[in-house]
Amino acid sequence: MPPRPPGRPPLDRATVLAAAVQLADAEGVDAISMRHLADALDVVPMALYKHVGGKDDLLDGMVEAVLREIPGQAREGDWKAQVRAAILAARRAIGEHPWARRAIETRTVRSPAVLAHMECLVQHFLRGGLSVDLTHHVMHALGNRIWGFSPELFPEGSPAPDGARRTTASPDPGDYPGILAISADARARRPGASACDEDYEFTFALDLMLDAVERLHTAGWSSGPTRL
């Protein structure tokens, strides 16, 4: 039999990563294993190791591939508008690949595309006149919000327990009147929709943050105490 089925060109890193992204899109990150991916590529698992350092490198490469889809933004408006635009661009790119959220949170970042996005934001702040020090703190303050997502606080449907069998008894909603009030209110406010408008929550938090930074900056912020 032929060394590779006739029509199949040899693998390369880009092909492997693209297939992995597609597989994760279709079946979720948990479906990403060297063996499963190899199957999808019609290849033996070990063939992948020629193109990808191992599973960690594969995942980094997948995040990399997604982040490379972030388009460049026009340099218009003040630093706040530019930061906002860059973050929302990242949000759109990542939104296509829901698994990428967790992957970014999990991975020990600093691949080129990751650094490029952070560098882009840092430069918006610095060009806007923020001090290096303030910029540093603000990057931390934004946290994962720089990627266009906030951590999921109420993972799909507030306090109601799901089907997962667990030894601990499922919680009694009556024990959490505050949380209950919040989700009832949110549901009442948007009849027929899911309890939580993720886009709204995200921009609310982002704008809150950016406004607070602007206030600090224009007030001539300089490194302060604020210790634990």
Add this chain to the structure above:
Amino acid sequence: MPPRPPGRPPLDRATVLAAAVQLADAEGVDAISMRHLADALDVVPMALYKHVGGKDDLLDGMVEAVLREIPGQAREGDWKAQVRAAILAARRAIGEHPWARRAIETRTVRSPAVLAHMECLVQHFLRGGLSVDLTHHVMHALGNRIWGFSPELFPEGSPAPDGARRTTASPDPGDYPGILAISADARARRPGASACDEDYEFTFALDLMLDAVERLHTAGWSSGPTRL
């Protein structure tokens, strides 16, 4: 031979969870496997399934055990002080178990101790006079910060690459002057220390957030547009 070594009382859930927490403290979360944990308890893996629903339930239980260490706080000061105190208490509890950060981010939360902490914060806000709606948005705005940590932006040592073999070339620091400036500045500012004072970054972000919320609240905030 005896059914169990003489001195050993039968396992129960609390014992299993405590052993798991201890194992994770000592060897990291990656060391947590049913088999490894069973070894540590001198028991066959399947024995654990009598006390713990499975690996997911084990991890939820571990987080639960850590969060139960959060002490109750005195109800003094305004809502801002109370929220701050509750969050810093969570921070201290989780700080003892570094693996718990990632576990909380990863887990699909809503176990009783998780809900209890959120409920506590929600009630501080509501008792402080914030609307249910504002409280909801603010909980999202705080995000994982409610647990006393912010996501790691620069995972130990900024743009320098680590030893992990990867196919992609390690990034050139010259490509990221902004990030470089930030970490150089941070290092210069705290000679001899690590580039980043995590406590400072955390409180900076937390206070920025709480101040912004207070400003919104006293300005009579009511649900606004802020769409994407």
Add this chain to the structure above:
DNA sequence: ACCTGAACACCGTTCAAGT
């Protein structure tokens, strides 16, 4: 009740070999 043994269907990764 609580624990065990053997088994199933998976993992990531190595090494030496094939073409």
Add this chain to the structure above:
DNA sequence: ACCTGAACACCGTTCAAGT
């Protein structure tokens, strides 16, 4: 160069059995 086979040391979880 690029891919394969066989093997190693792991996983979580099931089921039927032991005491």
